[in-house]
Amino acid sequence: MENDHSNASVYSASCPSRAALELVSSKWSLLIVPFLAAGPARNSELLRRIGGVSQKMLTQTLRELQRNGLVERIDYQTVPPHVEYRLSPLGHSLSQTLAVVDRWAETHHADLTQAQQRFDAADGHAGHPGGK
Amino acid sequence: MENDHSNASVYSASCPSRAALELVSSKWSLLIVPFLAAGPARNSELLRRIGGVSQKMLTQTLRELQRNGLVERIDYQTVPPHVEYRLSPLGHSLSQTLAVVDRWAETHHADLTQAQQRFDAADGHAGHPGGK
DNA sequence: CTGTATCCGTCGCGATACTG
DNA sequence: CAGTATCGCGACGGATACAG
Numbered sequence: 001m002e003n004d005h006s007n008a009s010v011y012s013a014s015c016p017s018r019a020a021l022e023l024v025s026s027k028w029s030l031l032i033v034p035f036l037a038a039g040p041a042r043n044s045e046l047l048r049r050i051g052g053v054s055q056k057m058l059t060q061t062l063r064e065l066q067r068n069g070l071v072e073r074i075d076y077q078t079v080p081p082h083v084e085y086r087l088s089p090l091g092h093s094l095s096q097t098l099a100v101v102d103r104w105a106e107t108h109h110a111d112l113t114q115a116q117q118r119f120d121a122a123d124g125h126a127g128h129p130g131g132k
Numbered sequence: 133m134e135n136d137h138s139n140a141s142v143y144s145a146s147c148p149s150r151a152a153l154e155l156v157s158s159k160w161s162l163l164i165v166p167f168l169a170a171g172p173a174r175n176s177e178l179l180r181r182i183g184g185v186s187q188k189m190l191t192q193t194l195r196e197l198q199r200n201g202l203v204e205r206i207d208y209q210t211v212p213p214h215v216e217y218r219l220s221p222l223g224h225s226l227s228q229t230l231a232v233v234d235r236w237a238e239t240h241h242a243d244l245t246q247a248q249q250r251f252d253a254a255d256g257h258a259g260h261p262g263g264k
Numbered sequence: 265c266t267g268t269a270t271c272c273g274t275c276g277c278g279a280t281a282c283t284g
Numbered sequence: 285c286a287g288t289a290t291c292g293c294g295a296c297g298g299a300t301a302c303a304g
Contacts, residue, residue, distance in 0.1 A: 010237055020237040025159070030153060031143060035143070050143060051146070054298060054299085066251070101157060102142045116199055175287075186277075188278070191286085211285090213287080215286065
């Protein structure tokens with residue numbers, strides 16, 4: 001049965017796991033989900049702590065995460081408004097995975113930068129010369 | 133010193149680790165790098181095995197990975213051409229991390245789909261009704 | 265404070281054609 | 285086989301203004 005995705009593979013373009021992968025690995029999910037692992041947070045706090053995110057992208061990403069059952073939105077129905085976002089159990093399992101990716105980037109970014117410099121220096125005629 | 137990134141944080145938009153994170157978590161890197169963990173592969177094989185990738189994106193991603201020291205390109209200088217791509221040691225360390233993300237997606241994609249259906253059903257007036 | 269709506273430029277990326 | 289070059293559209297996402 002071609003619709004049995006019990007043996008899902010991200011290498012198949014049509015497999016639903018591919019869509020899941022893209023949601024989960026989107027630029028802001030990669031930061032928001034691990035951040036929420038430390039505890040619930042409000043919109044304004046996320047806006048401040050997730051460097052570079054715009055209100056639009058923050059809301060858009062949170063909505064998508066909520067829609068997929070990774071984040072829960074708690075509205076305290078007060079005025080002024082007070083809304084909190086927190087990870088669901090599924091979200092927590094994901095955050096552990098994504099946090100590893102974040103830490104890999106933080107640990108090895110210097111290696112990448114070094115490699116870039118060597119690569120760009122090796123052929124000054126082609127590719128992306130860092131400088132103008 | 134504000135240029136000391138020894139305590140790198142992806143949460144800072146200006147930290148180099150952010151750029152590293154985005155390279156490493158790009159749509160095709162997430163598939164190519166773990167795929168290469170199984171062994172070196174040729175251009176045509178990657179094109180066949182990585183579902184949905186175009187020649188353009190494949191080359192572009194491989195170049196960027198090579199530039200950052202994650203992938204090595206071996207040209208056998210034969211005719212017809214024979215080129216292999218393989219992971220560097222740094223690339224291998226990354227592949228282990230990314231493979232976990234891939235497997236998370238494969239394992240939990242059904243949960244996400246279920247959550248979507250519940251979410252979309254819960255408010256038929258707003259949001260993204262799946263069907264047109 | 266927590267969003268939503270609209271405008272609009274950038275560029276990611278597929279399609280296609282050509283090369284060694 | 286393994287790419288490169290070019291065109292063109294569609295979306296991604298920032299800026300701004302408005303709302304409960």
